[in-house]
Amino acid sequence: MIILKLNIMNAINNKSEVFNPILYQNTIGEELCEIFTTNNYSFDILTCLKNNIEEIKCITKLSKKEIKEITQKINNQLLYNYFINFQEDYKISKGKADAEFRVLKKIYSKIKHIESFVDEDFKDGIDKLEDISNFLEIDDEKNIFNEVNKNIALYKISNFKPDNFNLYSWLKKGEHDFKKKQISFYNKEKLQKWLDSEEWKNKINDPNYFLELPGIFNKFGVGLIYTPYLEKTVYGCVRWFDGVPLVQISDRGKSLATLWYVLFHELGHVIKHENDEIFEGSIEVSKSKINAKEKEANSFANSYLFGGDSLRRFIFAQKGQYIGDKNFIEHCSSRYNIHPILIAFWAQKAQLKGIYFNNYTTSISFSK
Structure with missing residues (x-):
């Protein structure tokens, strides 16, 4: 139907948050206009209803008297029952459509915060809700939360309970961005060579260099993906796709020092725990809750970033104390030959007092 197609096209061109399914159907006014156009009936007959065609299209209910008068004027009594039944069917359909619309609006209100994750590749839906559903790769919008919970249950996430929807969305964003890289192989030797070269050490306090690392890591066959943090998700994770590691990191805390630690922790998993999927929920977890693989990844990060664990032990020996030394x-930094922002990383976690940490904090964000 021509008018029906126009309704849907208007909804797409002026994309709404949620498309009301009643727009799939003509109103009684639109049906009248279409039949009059198809059969070359004079629209003057309809002036008894409204002044112009656009107003007529908006009519959603006609009385039996009005329908009878119209069908008599066009000399087609067969249309009387058709219009009566059409109007009744529309009323029933509208009730169902409005109920579904309310359900979909409620779903959209709970998930619209991830719209910034939805790339143009997924924006061919009839509304913004369908765009998000396309991005999530879930066919039925009404089933989004059930599918999310079912999928997240498959992951073993250490140390905390996440927001399932946020985590699913965050992971899905990482997968989509990873696939765009089209990495076909992983070269462990090249990654190890970069680590051992320590070229990164001179760039520790350079957020621009950190933001360039995904391009550098492509050469090693490592998909390094930066995804803005969503509440109650993770610092980072490692997943493997056909033997290629996806290292996904969030900008939780927006601290460059924290991100260096998370990166090297995840690289520890890549080097030492090949083909294992690891999710980092918290870097504040107590030692008693850290499993063997987490200990290995922590040791890996400490070795490269801090030259071992002596700095951390020295600082935590003074946990919570006031530090009188302004320098x-x-x-x-001089004693351990480690950059000040990394010294401050441990000092802040040890809750040392008397230190103005803002002087040693470099911010970074993955948001565009």
């Missing part, structure tokens, strides 16, 4: 960070 404490600088003195530790």
Whole structure:
């Protein structure tokens, strides 16, 4: 139907948050206009209803008297029952459509915060809700939360309970961005060579260099993906696709020092735990809850970033204490040959007092 197609095209061109399915159907006014156009009936007959065609299209209910008058004027009494039945069917359909619309609006209100994750590749839906559903790769919008919970249950996430929808969306964003890279092989030797070269050490306090790392890692066959943090998700994770590692990191905390630690922790998993999927829920977890693989990844990060664990032990020996030395960070940096922002990383976690940490914090964000 021509009018029906126009309704849907208008909804797409002016994309709504949620498309009301009643727009799939003509109103009684639209049906009248279409039949009059198809059969070359004079629209003057309809002036008894409204002044112009656009107003007529908006009519959703006609009385039996009005329908009878119209069908008599066009000399087609067969249309009387058709219009009566059409109007009744529309009323029933509208009730169902409005109920479904309310359900879909409620779903959209709960998931619209991830719209920034939805690339143009997924924006061919009839509304914004369908765009998000396409991005999530879930066919039925009404079943989004059931599918999310079912999928997240397959993951073993250490240390905390996530927001299932946010985590699913965050992971899905990582997968989509990873696939765009089209990485076909993983070269462990090249990754190890970059780690051992320590070229990154001179760039520790350079957020631009950190943001360039995904391009550098492509050469090693490692898909390094930066995804903006969503509430109650993770610092980072490692997943494997056909032997190629996807290292996905969030900008939780927006601290460059934290992101360096998370990156090297995840690289520890890549190097030492090939083909294992690891999710980092918290870097504040107590030692008693850290399993063997987490200990290995922590040891890996400490070895590369801090030259071992002596700095952390030294700082945590003073946990919660007031530090009278105004140059404490600088003195530790000289003593251990470690950049001040990494000294401050441990000092802040040890809750040392008397240190103005803003002087040693470099911010970074993955948001566009």
